Amino acid sequence: MIEPANLASTPGLPKDRDGPVFAEPWQAEAFALTVKLHEAGHFAWAEWVSYLSREIASGAPADASHAETVYYLHWLAALERLVADKGLASAVALAKRKAEWHEAYEATAHGQPVVLGAKHHHDHDHHH
Amino acid sequence: MASHRHSDPPSDPALRVKALESLLTEKKLLEPAALDALIELFETKIGPRNGAKVVARAWTDPTYKKRLLSDATAAIAELGYSGMQGEDMVVVENTPAVHNLLVCTLCSCYPWPVLGLPPVWYKAAPYRSRAVIEPRAVLKEFGLELPESIEIRIWDSTAELRYMVLPERPAGTEDLKEDALAKLVTRDAMIGTAKVAGPSR
Numbered sequence: 523m524i525e526p527a528n529l530a531s532t533p534g535l536p537k538d539r540d541g542p543v544f545a546e547p548w549q550a551e552a553f554a555l556t557v558k559l560h561e562a563g564h565f566a567w568a569e570w571v572s573y574l575s576r577e578i579a580s581g582a583p584a585d586a587s588h589a590e591t592v593y594y595l596h597w598l599a600a601l602e603r604l605v606a607d608k609g610l611a612s613a614v615a616l617a618k619r620k621a622e623w624h625e626a627y628e629a630t631a632h633g634q635p636v637v638l639g640a641k642h643h644h645d646h647d648h649h650h
Numbered sequence: 651m652a653s654h655r656h657s658d659p660p661s662d663p664a665l666r667v668k669a670l671e672s673l674l675t676e677k678k679l680l681e682p683a684a685l686d687a688l689i690e691l692f693e694t695k696i697g698p699r700n701g702a703k704v705v706a707r708a709w710t711d712p713t714y715k716k717r718l719l720s721d722a723t724a725a726i727a728e729l730g731y732s733g734m735q736g737e738d739m740v741v742v743e744n745t746p747a748v749h750n751l752l753v754c755t756l757c758s759c760y761p762w763p764v765l766g767l768p769p770v771w772y773k774a775a776p777y778r779s780r781a782v783i784e785p786r787a788v789l790k791e792f793g794l795e796l797p798e799s800i801e802i803r804i805w806d807s808t809a810e811l812r813y814m815v816l817p818e819r820p821a822g823t824e825d826l827k828e829d830a831l832a833k834l835v836t837r838d839a840m841i842g843t844a845k846v847a848g849p850s851r
Contacts, residue, residue: 544692547762548664554688555670558680598663601670611673619669627659638672 528560528567533575536590545590552598564608573600690770700731701764701814702835704741706828709819718816719743726764739764742805743816744842749800750815751789751842753781754807761812765837772841782806792843815840820848 529535529542536543544550560567577600578593606613626638659665674680704726708715718725722739739761742750753772754760760768771777780788785802789795796802805813817839823831826849838844 542692546661546664547768548661548667550689550692551667551671551685552663554685554692555667555674555680557688558685559674562679564679595663598666602666605670605674610677610679611670615673616666616669619673620665623665623668623672624659 525567531567531571533571534578534593536593543590544594545588546594549590549594549597552594552601556597556601559605559610564610565604570600570604573604576600577603686770700726700729701761701766701837701840702832703828704729704731704764704814705816705835705840706832708741708816709831710828715816722814731764737761737810737812739812739814740805741814741816742803744818744845746818747799747801748803749789749796749842750803750805750813751781751785752805752807752813752815753778759807759809759812761807761814764814765840769837769841789843792838794844815842817842817846820846822848 529537542550542553544553556570559565560570574597577596580596602613602616605611606616622638630637660668671680671685675682675685704718707729708718714725714728717728718741722741725741726739744750760772762768777788782804785804786796789802807813817835819831820834823834826834830849834846834849836844836846839846
């Protein structure tokens with residue numbers, strides 16, 4: 523699980539008595555991704571902290587209401603940068619994949635599982 | 651009847667996280683099962699878990715319950731809970747004759763501002779398809795065996811409509827105050843895969 527020392531050394535981490543807290547599911551996913559990549563040896567926690575700190579110092583993102591959301595927008599930007607710098611996934615590849623997911627949602631009729639590569643074969647006049 | 655025909659994409663950051671997750675797991679830099687296991691630990695740590703308080707209020711205040719069942723979005727907002735992103739809430743009531751069960755084929759359709767993070771099984775393909783086809787068998791696997799005489803209603807969430815189950819108030823709780831009642835209400839009871847158990851002591 524997450525080493526308490528790492529949690530303690532992470533600047534500004536929103537948490538309660540039991541550990542980190544999140545405003546939305548994607549924030550927990552971003553957190554878990556980072557912890558698992560670290561555990562798999564892709565980077566040291568201190569290195570992650572330096573990326574996160576730099577991102578936080580760059581100023582608040584414009585569009586966020588919750589404190590947790592502001593924090594995790596920084597977190598996500600820092601993670602994307604670190605992953606690119608480590609050669610795990612480039613910014614271009616990430617942007618492309620994000621667009622593919624967006625398209626997959628647009629192309630999938632509600633009630634069907636969303637999978638990548640879905641084409642617009644759902645008839646748009648069709649009713650549920 | 652859903653008014654929209656395709657699935658509304660999640661928010662920008664949610665899509666960026668999906669991009670990271672799918673690329674990194676594809677490259678075998680991450681193991682999906684280990685990732686899910688960690689996320690599961692945070693199930694109860696996401697979003698204000700207000701659903702239980704809504705249920706307890708409905709159990710103790712009949713006029714509130716009436717408002718909740720006729721206009722859940724307004725009744726939930728009345729308690730100061732918001733955070734929904736434009737979608738409407740509908741609360742469906744369990745009775746001795748009817749048991750309600752929620753499902754959604756998309757993980758984004760879950761009323762997390764009232765229920766917290768969706769459990770991993772809720773997002774899993776087997777639950778999504780089998781809850782509709784054989785709800786009785788699915789409920790049995792959750793340890794909830796319902797007699798044939800009880801009607802099971804399935805509510806498929808959409809991007810515009812989110813459901814929550816109002817479970818039955820357990821016997822032996824007549825003396826409990828609202829706060830104590832709220833502590834008995836579990837997430838699974840508000841999804842419909844469990845009933846609310848009475849106080850253990």
